[in-house]
Amino acid sequence: MRYEAAILPFALLTSLAGVWYYGLPGAAIGSVLTTFVVYVFFLRRLSQVMSIPIAKLQDWKNLGLILVASVLAAMLVRLSVDLLQPPVPVAALVGPAAVLVCYAAMLFVTGYYRTLAEVRREWGVLGA
Structure with missing residues (x-):
């Protein structure tokens, strides 16, 4: 929950920028980009907890x-x-x-x- 709360401003900014430049599809692009950033945070944390390199997690x-x-x-x-x-x-x-x-x-x-x-x-x- 901390990662998702911390990424919320980034999600809002990317979605707003996407809407500004590309309309409604831009908002989707911002949301997808945010999802990838959150996923990177989760993979990084999982890698640390399990002592497995990120390259081997997927x-x-x-x-x-x-x-x-x-x-x-x-x-x-x-x-x-x-x-x-x-x-x-x-x-x-x-x-x-x-x-x-x-x-x-x-x-x-x-x-x-x-x-x-x-x-x-x-x-x-x-x-x-």
């Missing part, structure tokens, strides 16, 4: 590849919207679903769906 290679797949999916949908120029309500409703479909397709094509399925099997059914 599977950074796979996280990076999944990040690349999600960015590519978002860019593909954005380019499609720019080319097709659908009405705003259609883009708002179909856009997120299109990103999800593209992301899932990329995970399937690259074989990462198997990695996610293995994690799900190891953890049991998520949310149960």
Whole structure:
């Protein structure tokens, strides 16, 4: 709670700056940036408590590849919207679903769906 309370001014400033320069998506960018900063604090503390280097706390290679797949999916949908120029309500409703479909397709094509399925099997059914 201390980390989250300490980061609150940063969250407000990044979200406000994002709104000022990019509108509503900028607020989301500020929130995501803040989430990453908090996550770094948590990893640093976890590393200290467990005496494990931060580099060994995550599977950074796979996280990076999944990040690349999600960015590519978002860019593909954005380019499609720019080319097709659908009405705003259609883009708002179909856009997120299109990103999800593209992301899932990329995970399937690259074989990462198997990695996610293995994690799900190891953890049991998520949310149960």
